[in-house]
Amino acid sequence: MIDLRNVERSYRAGGTETWVLRRISLTIQPWEFVTIMGPSGAGKSSLLNVLAMLDDQWKGEFDFDGVAVHRLNRKQRADLARQKIGMVFQSYHLLDDMTVAENIDLPLSYKDIPRSERQAMVADTLDRFQIVAKKDLYPHQLSGGQQQLVGIARAMIHKPALLLADEPTGNLHSKQAQEIMEMFRQLNQEGTTIVQVTHSETNAAYGTRIIELRDGWVHSDTAGTAQPPLQEVRS
């Protein structure tokens, strides 16, 4: 599903170029539940942004479902991401002046889907995630776990092939985190490829594969495809 070849990303600040991703090459198959781990600054979120096609400043090659992302322009990448990818954020990113139902509907509102169809999809999603009773509430009226549940529902409403989650339980206590991870597992078992970034070993255990990043390099990969880091002097 995902094939990265020598993907690199750096930021230029002042006269210094700081590398956050170095020659990342990895393949993720459909149905995988991948966990990206690593210390702060290792490049986890940067890699996730590349996969989410939110970032287009990287170098290298990236194939997604047979499409060469590196050859697409910004609009084409956005269209592809809109169709195939769902995102879950650590701080939920629900829009506070929208109800639960409206938040869930948001990704659909950016597609050419008739209103009635959208309403049906929202109703199905609310039902699937068992939050029908909350549909008219606003985010601030929900607990953190409930908000993240809505965030996942929002990410899943358009049935993406790939679900990306950046520290999805980072703001939740353990009980809530467990519920969310159970949800991920279920989604994965239903056919959604999941890539999550986390610090938690417990959460990582829900996945099928762990990729560890260090200083922008793939340090280890339980799928065994990781390349050892080269010795290099960084400027």
Place this chain on the structure above:
Amino acid sequence: MNRLVQDIKFALRQLRKSPGFTITAIVTLALGIGANAAIFTLVHAVLLKNLPVSDPKLLVRVGDTDDCCVEGGVPDQRDYSIFAFELYQHLRENTPEFESLAAMQAGVGYAGVTARSNKPGDLPRAERGEVVTGNYFQVLGLQPYAGRLILPSDDVQGAPMGVVMSYQAWQRDYASDPSVVGSTFVLNTYPVTILGITPPSFYGDRMTSAPPDFYIPMVMEPNFGPGNPTSLLHRRDANWLYLLGKIKPGTDLKQLEAKMSASLRNYLATLPLYQRQDRQADLAGAHVVLTPGGAGIENMQQEYGVGLKMLITVSALVLLIACANIANLMLVRGMARRAETSIRMALGAQRARLIRQMLTESVVLSCLGGLAGLLVAYAGTKVLLAMAFPHAQSLPIEATPSLVVLGFAFALSLLTGLIFGVAPAWVTSHSQPADALRGSNRTTSDRSGWLQRSLVILQAALSLILLVGAGLMAKSLSKLENQDFGVVTQNRVVVHFSPESAGYKQEQLQGLYDKIINDLHALPGVDKAALSLYTPLEGNNWGEGVYIQGRPEPGAQAKNGASWLRVGPEYFDIVGHRVLRGRGITAQDTATSLPVVVVNEAFVKKFFSNGENPLGAHFGISGMESVGDWEIVGVVSDIKYNDLRRPTRAMYFRPLLQVAHTKSQTDTRSLYAGAIMLTTKGQVGNLESQVRRTLANINPNLTVVDYNTFEAQVRGQFDQERMIARLTLMFSLLALMLAAVGLYGVTAYSVARRTPEIGVRMALGAGRGNVVAMVMREAMLQAIIGLAIGIPAAWLCVRLVQSQLYNVGGHDAMVMTGSVLVLTIAALLAGLIPAQRAASTDPVKALRTE
């Protein structure tokens, strides 16, 4: 006090820290306060300022209209504001309530005085003289700058001829030469003594762009007055004086008004006009209205009052829009400083203290804006004065801000500071300290949002009102200027002069006129030359009731008035009157030939409406006994001479020197031509000096009172309309700009605040188009609500300017549509920039700011 100084210091430090904000706010305020201060300078000078006299509160004017300059018959509404000399004497003697009641000449027009000092080599100058009674300066309570002022003893038969010179004329024309006082001048060929100089601040008894240069005792009116060289002094049927008196303290004005009205009727009853049976209702209704006289004769106030009040309203609206802008800026700043406010609150600061600190900052800012505004006001006033009075010689209005204007600007700055400061201060001081300290910016709504949007909506609505007003004014001006006056102005010149001031006797006029025309014809490039009593669109008008032979006598209420003037042979060709029937005035129409007149089309329509042939008909103006005085020999096309907003008046034209058979003694004043009109073959270099020299060669006392192109004279008719239209347009564009900046600011702020949200939306699939549409929807919603409020408001407000419009309906769909379109485009542009910026949001960065 210490705390206030501390607050001011802190405010200055805060302003220094944000130079961008401070400069934007100061420039906006300077424009708003400056525009208001400039208009106020004019309003104060024209509408509010009292005469610089000792006790203006005790001055009372007898009359309330701007009637001018010599009038007969029954005044409009039977309301007397202009009086005959004998009537003045009658009123003065019967009203001991006045400590002193003075009279002064109403019309100080083109025909002034010709003055020559006793200095060797000095040439005669055309100056303006005003005939006043001997108690004039006593009533005003003035002290001379030099010498002495006119005394009652100067205003008696046999007194030595002495006049007072104005300080401005003394400075301007005689280099403040002290030897002028006591010296002998030649005025209108008569030797007179210069008694003294008026105080520098005195500009006459009324605000005018050309104040008098000489004050002349009433007894000298036969030589210097408006009836010169005959006299109005003892004519009972000619009203030509304004009255201004100093009442005794404690006088009941209502009682005095009733008493004077009764006294007026007693006098009028002795006049033949009011002895007619059909004039008894007019006699019974004749009255005077007493008005405050502290500001003198308020003719200019009446002329400019409505326009100035409109301009001050417009400039106040602009300031209000500016205030809304600054309030928005302050709100944004307040939001940005929430953490600081919260820390202060956490440390124990009371809300009142915080509000005071923020208000101090607002007021300091507005005072800085006010200071910069004074510079704008100074420049603005200069521009305004040049626009309002383009030909003024000694306009008594200074562009330099006076103490009153300074006070106004300061008060306005304080008020502005409070207006734009109070809401942001309140909102900011009511933020939740805990939230702010946590740095919580997750929420996509905040309490200042609705206020900011309301301010933008208010700005949009006010801007639309101003745009509609400006559109109507511009359209009205265009219709006024582009209407067909009937005149031809290209290569035409108008020269005003005064043969009576040069001392010519009636019997000398034929020779003088022939000489002038011959000599001017001889100038290279001059094609045609003609003399006339006055010219089109110079503001002059002579009119009388017409009595037509073979018709019944018109009743008291009959509308039988017509305007008239005397013209020379080539006059019709020069100004553009086409001879439609019969003939024009020719050189054969001399003082001794058959008395004839040529009438205009409006005259034929008014008096020969049943298709009778006007040619050969006879009429006169001195009652039924005069019906055979003149024969109509021609009809010419219409030209507007006076009120441009009304249809052309019925007019007739007489030869220069024919005197009416009936009451010929009252017909001689008009024998003195007041203007020369020339047509040139293209541009002629130095024509003005050639004309001046030609006249001076005939007689050095034939001075040019005014020289102008005909085109400029016609254009001058629209000075006030042009000024109001231009200023309204300028203010409305300024308002539009401020409103657009306001909308831009609020939208940009909203985009900045919603960056994380936009990032989330983009991460969830929103495209650039979706983001642009979202931002534009919000911006346009404010503009549309502004329009929804502004359209009906403008609809209502145009009623207030309806009286100022010419041939334009208050509810002009084109102007309204145009204004809505302009505002919509401005809003689109203002919204598009932040919308584009929003669409360029990098979702990765946006999400990171969360």
